[in-house]
Amino acid sequence: MAKNHVTTTINGEPVEFLCETQQTLLDVLRDELQLTGSKEGCASGDCGACSVMVDDRLVCSCLVMGVEAEGSSIETIEGMADGENLHPLQQKFLENAALQCGICTPGFLIAAKSLLEKNPDPTETEVRYWLAGNLCRCTGYDKIIRSVLEVAAEAKGA
Amino acid sequence: MSGNANGYKWIGTRTIRPDGVDKVTGRAAFGADFALPGMLVGKILRSPHAHARILSIDSSKAEALPGVKAIVTSADFPEIPPSEAIKGSSPPNYRHLSQNLMAREKVLYDGHAVAAVAATSAAVASEALSLISVEYEVLPHVTDVLEAMKPDAPVLHDDLFTGGVEPKPDKPSNVAKRVEFAIGDIDAGFADADVVVERDYSTEGIHQGYIETHAVVANMGEDGQATIWCSSQGHFMVRQYTAGLLNMNIGDIKVTPAEIGGGFGGKTTVYLEPVALLLSRKSGHAIKMVMTRDEVFRATGPTSGSAMTIKIGAKKDGKITAAEADLKFFAGAFPGAPVHLGCMCGFTPYDIENVKAVGFDVVTNRPKAISYRAPGAPIAAFAIESAIDELAGKLNIEPLALREMNAAREGTRTAYGPTLGVVGFEETLEAAKTHPHFSEPLGPDQGRGIASGYWFNVGGESSASVSVNEDGSVTVTSGAPDIGGSRASLCIMAAEVFGIDIGEVRAVIGDTNATAFNRHTGGSRVTFALGMVVVNAAEDCIVQLRTAAAKIWDIDVEAVVWEEGEARPAGDNAGKFEPLSLGDLAAKTPMTGGPISSEKSSNVQGPGPAFGTHICDVEVDRETGHVKILRYTAIQDAGRAIHPGYVEGQMQGGVAQGIGWALNEEYIYGDDGRLQNPGFLDYRIPVASDLPMIDTVIVEVPNPTHPYGVRGVGEIPIIPPMAAVANAIEDAVGMRLTDLPMSPPKVLEALENGG
Numbered sequence: 001m002a003k004n005h006v007t008t009t010i011n012g013e014p015v016e017f018l019c020e021t022q023q024t025l026l027d028v029l030r031d032e033l034q035l036t037g038s039k040e041g042c043a044s045g046d047c048g049a050c051s052v053m054v055d056d057r058l059v060c061s062c063l064v065m066g067v068e069a070e071g072s073s074i075e076t077i078e079g080m081a082d083g084e085n086l087h088p089l090q091q092k093f094l095e096n097a098a099l100q101c102g103i104c105t106p107g108f109l110i111a112a113k114s115l116l117e118k119n120p121d122p123t124e125t126e127v128r129y130w131l132a133g134n135l136c137r138c139t140g141y142d143k144i145i146r147s148v149l150e151v152a153a154e155a156k157g158a
Numbered sequence: 159m160s161g162n163a164n165g166y167k168w169i170g171t172r173t174i175r176p177d178g179v180d181k182v183t184g185r186a187a188f189g190a191d192f193a194l195p196g197m198l199v200g201k202i203l204r205s206p207h208a209h210a211r212i213l214s215i216d217s218s219k220a221e222a223l224p225g226v227k228a229i230v231t232s233a234d235f236p237e238i239p240p241s242e243a244i245k246g247s248s249p250p251n252y253r254h255l256s257q258n259l260m261a262r263e264k265v266l267y268d269g270h271a272v273a274a275v276a277a278t279s280a281a282v283a284s285e286a287l288s289l290i291s292v293e294y295e296v297l298p299h300v301t302d303v304l305e306a307m308k309p310d311a312p313v314l315h316d317d318l319f320t321g322g323v324e325p326k327p328d329k330p331s332n333v334a335k336r337v338e339f340a341i342g343d344i345d346a347g348f349a350d351a352d353v354v355v356e357r358d359y360s361t362e363g364i365h366q367g368y369i370e371t372h373a374v375v376a377n378m379g380e381d382g383q384a385t386i387w388c389s390s391q392g393h394f395m396v397r398q399y400t401a402g403l404l405n406m407n408i409g410d411i412k413v414t415p416a417e418i419g420g421g422f423g424g425k426t427t428v429y430l431e432p433v434a435l436l437l438s439r440k441s442g443h444a445i446k447m448v449m450t451r452d453e454v455f456r457a458t459g460p461t462s463g464s465a466m467t468i469k470i471g472a473k474k475d476g477k478i479t480a481a482e483a484d485l486k487f488f489a490g491a492f493p494g495a496p497v498h499l500g501c502m503c504g505f506t507p508y509d510i511e512n513v514k515a516v517g518f519d520v521v522t523n524r525p526k527a528i529s530y531r532a533p534g535a536p537i538a539a540f541a542i543e544s545a546i547d548e549l550a551g552k553l554n555i556e557p558l559a560l561r562e563m564n565a566a567r568e569g570t571r572t573a574y575g576p577t578l579g580v581v582g583f584e585e586t587l588e589a590a591k592t593h594p595h596f597s598e599p600l601g602p603d604q605g606r607g608i609a610s611g612y613w614f615n616v617g618g619e620s621s622a623s624v625s626v627n628e629d630g631s632v633t634v635t636s637g638a639p640d641i642g643g644s645r646a647s648l649c650i651m652a653a654e655v656f657g658i659d660i661g662e663v664r665a666v667i668g669d670t671n672a673t674a675f676n677r678h679t680g681g682s683r684v685t686f687a688l689g690m691v692v693v694n695a696a697e698d699c700i701v702q703l704r705t706a707a708a709k710i711w712d713i714d715v716e717a718v719v720w721e722e723g724e725a726r727p728a729g730d731n732a733g734k735f736e737p738l739s740l741g742d743l744a745a746k747t748p749m750t751g752g753p754i755s756s757e758k759s760s761n762v763q764g765p766g767p768a769f770g771t772h773i774c775d776v777e778v779d780r781e782t783g784h785v786k787i788l789r790y791t792a793i794q795d796a797g798r799a800i801h802p803g804y805v806e807g808q809m810q811g812g813v814a815q816g817i818g819w820a821l822n823e824e825y826i827y828g829d830d831g832r833l834q835n836p837g838f839l840d841y842r843i844p845v846a847s848d849l850p851m852i853d854t855v856i857v858e859v860p861n862p863t864h865p866y867g868v869r870g871v872g873e874i875p876i877i878p879p880m881a882a883v884a885n886a887i888e889d890a891v892g893m894r895l896t897d898l899p900m901s902p903p904k905v906l907e908a909l910e911n912g913g
């Protein structure tokens with residue numbers, strides 16, 4: 001089967017890749033481009049571990065086909081920090097022990113960042129519902145939710 | 159960030175974990191993130207039947223498919239005879255482990271592995287699976303524990319005879335074992351009681367639900383030396399089990415641990431590693447295998463479900479005189495339900511003279527059960543803590559007060575033997591009573607529940623090394639995987655002993671060649687047991703450092719003390735010398751006797767048993783049967799919290815899992831014996847919008863055997879929630895729910911039948 005040639009922008013860099021028609025964007029990121037920060041927890045859109053931004057929309061990359069990424073701009077966890085400088089959400093997660101095993105963390109960070117871009121001052125309930133598509137089995141969510149609320153509050157204060 | 163009220167410099171501070179940055183930037187390598195050039199993809203064919211005889215397996219069509227490089231079935235694995243099932247003194251049972259890895263004559267559950275292929279791509283491997291034809295003779299099956307115990311039930315193993323009963327049965331059955339723990343005279347205890355409560359309870363099978371599925375890369379070298387990269391709760395366990403299953407020498411296998419994306423007990427065994435290694439041997443390539451979520455639900459985990467009867471009697475004044483439990487746990491397809499642990503832990507929060515707990519370990523056509531946080535204890539506690547609540551109601555005594563009147567304390571004799579040493583149960587009750595949550599007013603259809611829990615905690619074989627690097631920084635190498643921040647706590651303890659900045663300490667997890675043996679991470683043992691070994695090794699390094707300073711100053715080693723990260727003369731008599739820092743001494747090691755390091759191995763004893771008490775508020779929607787968790791407070795004796803953030807995290811995570819267990823989670827089998835909900839959509843674990851903030855109170859009653867007083871913290875928090883929720887529902891609507899999960903249909907049905 002001939003592979004498909006796809007042209008995209010990933011984390012601000014132009015990236016071309018070849019993929020098989022049945023490969024998901026998550027497969028491509030992990031297996032073809034070695035961007036393994038996006039995780040596969042279910043491959044069915046239920047866990048959010050594979051969350052990425054495609055043209056500023058939060059998506060489960062396990063539900064997007066690789067070929068669908070043609071012409072789009074993709075942001076993954078690997079592009080979240082600005083060089084050595086962690087994004088405030090990344091820093092806050094570390095300070096607040098908002099991760100235990102850390103497998104869900106990339107997905108939560110991407111999803112939380114997209115929330116704060118849309119809604120810089122969310123209520124606790126809004127954060128909980130926005131992040132309801134991301135599963136975490138370790139933390140009980142408490143420290144994750146607090147971290148997002150604190151980052152929002154600090155941005156407002158700044 | 160240093161210096162705090164407990165008098166320590168680092169213990170009890172919220173330092174940033176050493177592996178943290180990699181985990182927030184996506185760089186950390188988990189099980190499925192590893193790859194080798196030229197590796198093949200391995201996949202497993204699984205049984206669609208709950209119970210069937212395998213008549214034949216024909217893989218010729220699959221073998222002929224271009225890109226298929228190897229196929230294995232049970233015929234490729236050494237058969238382990240009953241006489242060699244137990245190697246050494248403890249589990250696992252290798253015969254059962256081998257049969258679970260790859261079905262032999264029979265498949266025993268939906269999802270049981272039957273064959274495996276290695277191919278050049280995932281697509282080819284999947285196609286190859288569909289080309290393998292297996293002829294089955296379908297047999298009657300049983301998935302329910304009470305059904306499985308009936309005399310006419312389909313029997314899973316014709317060589318399984320109930321253990322622990324006299325005389326030994328002459329017919330095989332599904333009851334693998336009966337256990338009993340008793341003290342006092344149970345009949346006299348009940349005769350003495352003014353009030354008795356007795357009731358049946360049940361729980362369903364549930365999964366650990368770690369977000370990372372099982373994954374491995376394995377490579378068999380030409381010389382028979384094997385290398386395995388995988389995430390597990392114990393890479394030494396992976397090495398030992400794989401060697402045992404494949405009849406290899408342990409020394410011929412090296413296992414490198416990946417970061418682990420959650421385990422909760424579910425990654426304390428092997429499913430893929432020996433299969434991948436065999437495929438590698440057969441194909442001559444490295445093999446990567448990653449389970450799908452469907453496979454994880456159908457073939458790994460879960461923990462037991464149960465049928466239980468609890469009877470408790472008390473005097474009018476609240477003194478409990480007798481307590482009896484009958485616990486029947488299903489183990490899945492092979493023996494090993496944690497029913498003895500349920501029997502041991504269930505009544506231990508209370509000082510009761512007459513106790514009898516009987517347990518049955520029962521096989522059923524479900525995946526083989528494996529540990530899930532405090533295995534067995536949460537199941538028993540659901541029933542027992544519900545019964546305590548009911549008893550309180552009958553006695554007209556406030557439930558927390560009833561617990562206080564009967565609370566276990568130092569000197570209390572447990573039903574399973576040991577007498578408790580210094581424990582902090584009463585302190586957790588006191589903290590609950592004085593917490594504002596305890597007295598906050600409730601609205602209509604709202605209720606409050608209390609429940610407690612006990613876990614003995616675990617020590618065990620632990621090895622680690624501590625070395626002082628040339629620049630005075632310190633490396634701690636241990637051999638136990640870090641599932642929830644244990645590297646952070648080992649760094650904190652090492653920094654405390656050396657008296658240096660936390661930034662100078664690195665903790666790494668070594669592969670199976672880097673340290674001596676370590677028991678797997680589980681039972682809440684790492685911060686306690688590894689911590690003790692690391693503290694010993696660091697103290698040994700300090701003796702070496704003092705010796706080096708003594709040499710430089712040409713005085714007696716006794717005249718050198720170690721304070722605040724430097725060697726100092728011990729008072730004026732020792733002489734006047736400028737202190738030597740760790741860095742100074744590290745730079746001088748070529749002149750003072752060589753590198754400073756210490757490696758310690760020990761079978762650590764004396765883990766402090768611990769207790770927790772939880773308060774839960776719910777609101778019951780009478781129209782839908784939905785139960786909303788309004789507020790939750792978890793209180794626990796941690797002995798000493800090394801890193802309070804990760805202790806709180808363990809507590810909050812355990813509570814969330816317990817709430818899922820209480821309200822939603824269950825394995826649902828159809829009449830055909832197939833699992834109907836093998837995915838996160840239908841097996842719904844709690845999401846962020848299901849839960850409130852989870853308040854935590856860490857009580858510190860130090861464990862006298864640990865240098866800093868650590869008790870394990872990871873198990874306790876999942877023990878009380880199910881009963882806390884059930885007791886809260888009872889308080890809200892006056893109905894006692896006895897079957898988990900307390901999902902909306904069940905709550906609604908109960909309400910309709912007279913709430």
Ligand code: FES
Binds near residue numbers: 040051062063
């Ligand atoms: S892997 Fe995409 S949602 Fe779970």
Ligand code: FES
Binds near residue numbers: 103105137
């Ligand atoms: S930290 Fe382990 S799943 Fe979230």
